[in-house]
Amino acid sequence: MTAPPTALTIAGSDSGGSAGMHADLRTFFACGVHGMTAVTAVTVQNTTGVSGVVEVPAETVAAQIDAVASDIGVGAAKTGMLASAATIDAMLAACDRHGIGRDGRTPFVVDPVAAARSGEPLLHPDALDALRNRAFPRATLVTPNLDEVRLLTGIDARTRDDLLDAAKAIYDFGPEWVLIKSGHLPDDPECVDLLFDGTAALPLPGPRYATEHTHGAGDVFASAITAALAKGASVPDAVRGGKRFVTRSVADAYPLGSGVGPVSTFWRISPRSY
Ligand SMILES: Nc1ncnc2c1ncn2[C@@H]1O[C@H](COP(=O)(O)OP(=O)(O)OP(=O)(O)O)[C@@H](O)[C@H]1O
Numbered sequence: 180m181t182a183p184p185t186a187l188t189i190a191g192s193d194s195g196g197s198a199g200m201h202a203d204l205r206t207f208f209a210c211g212v213h214g215m216t217a218v219t220a221v222t223v224q225n226t227t228g229v230s231g232v233v234e235v236p237a238e239t240v241a242a243q244i245d246a247v248a249s250d251i252g253v254g255a256a257k258t259g260m261l262a263s264a265a266t267i268d269a270m271l272a273a274c275d276r277h278g279i280g281r282d283g284r285t286p287f288v289v290d291p292v293a294a295a296r297s298g299e300p301l302l303h304p305d306a307l308d309a310l311r312n313r314a315f316p317r318a319t320l321v322t323p324n325l326d327e328v329r330l331l332t333g334i335d336a337r338t339r340d341d342l343l344d345a346a347k348a349i350y351d352f353g354p355e356w357v358l359i360k361s362g363h364l365p366d367d368p369e370c371v372d373l374l375f376d377g378t379a380a381l382p383l384p385g386p387r388y389a390t391e392h393t394h395g396a397g398d399v400f401a402s403a404i405t406a407a408l409a410k411g412a413s414v415p416d417a418v419r420g421g422k423r424f425v426t427r428s429v430a431d432a433y434p435l436g437s438g439v440g441p442v443s444t445f446w447r448i449s450p451r452s453y
């Protein structure tokens with residue numbers, strides 16, 4: 180028996196099981212990749228929102244990365260909720276030690292999670308600079324949604340035509356690639372995301388489903404991309420595959436609790452098996 184490819188998520192937990200590292204691990208599994216975690220924060224969360232956050236000490240986040248990278252090896256890594264500048268800096272130092280990111284060549288996807296879908300902050304405002312100026316330049320790919328674009332650049336993208344300006348502004352912080360997610364575009368009948376490498380823009384078309392149950396969609400998208408990168412795919416192929424994966428997951432999203440339900444990764448394992 181040989182070991183499968185490996186991927187690491189550096190992210191927060193969601194007690195409701197819909198978003199964060201729970202969604203990441205589910206996606207890694209569904210994509211045939213062995214998933215590992217460096218937990219940054221424990222959130223008290225359900226389908227109605229986040230009612231508490233306990234941050235893991237920055238040195239423990241770094242120690243988790245050291246532990247898995249030095250023993251198991253990391254095929255590709257992604258970030259989710261990073262909570263604080265101290266955690267971002269400790270994470271980046273650990274990633275440097277193990278060749279994760281930019282010049283170390285292990286693919287590194289930075290999903291700049293700033294808030295939960297329900298609105299509660301998941302990142303201290305004073306961590307934005309660390310994300311923009313220290314994490315982005317090390318990233319293979321940065322994957323903001325439109326709220327994160329607004330927070331990080333001040334650009335208020337309202338139509339498909341605004342996405343290229345948003346991508347250029349994020350690209351200026353130094354990542355290799357930028358993926359702008361279009362789920363929050365108001366009044367667009369489709370979900371056309373945009374991938375940009377500083378020169379060419381590749382639109383990623385997809386349908387828009389009439390569901391409110393999209394909790395974890397961004398996490399699942401970034402994780403499916405990371406899994407494909409761990410298997411050796413190019414960035415455009417990984418992003419195209421990730422888009423197919425998340426679109427199907429949104430199509431099968433299910434209601435849960437009294438709030439917003441999660442996108443589903445069940446379809447990939449055994450459709451309608453529950
Ligand atoms: N209603 C929908 N129907 C189909 N695809 C969708 C829908 N909503 C979002 N998506 C897709 O899901 C992916 C995640 O996009 P989104 O902009 O929602 O990111 P996000 O805000 O980080 O996700 P989250 O919902 O987890 O906060 C994108 O590919 C987007 O186009």
Ligand SMILES: Cc1ncc(COP(=O)(O)O)c(N)n1
Nearest residue numbers: 191192198199295296394395
């Ligand atoms: C621990 C954690 N990480 C990330 C998200 C973002 O996911 P969403 O935007 O779907 O709420 C979340 N709610 N919780």
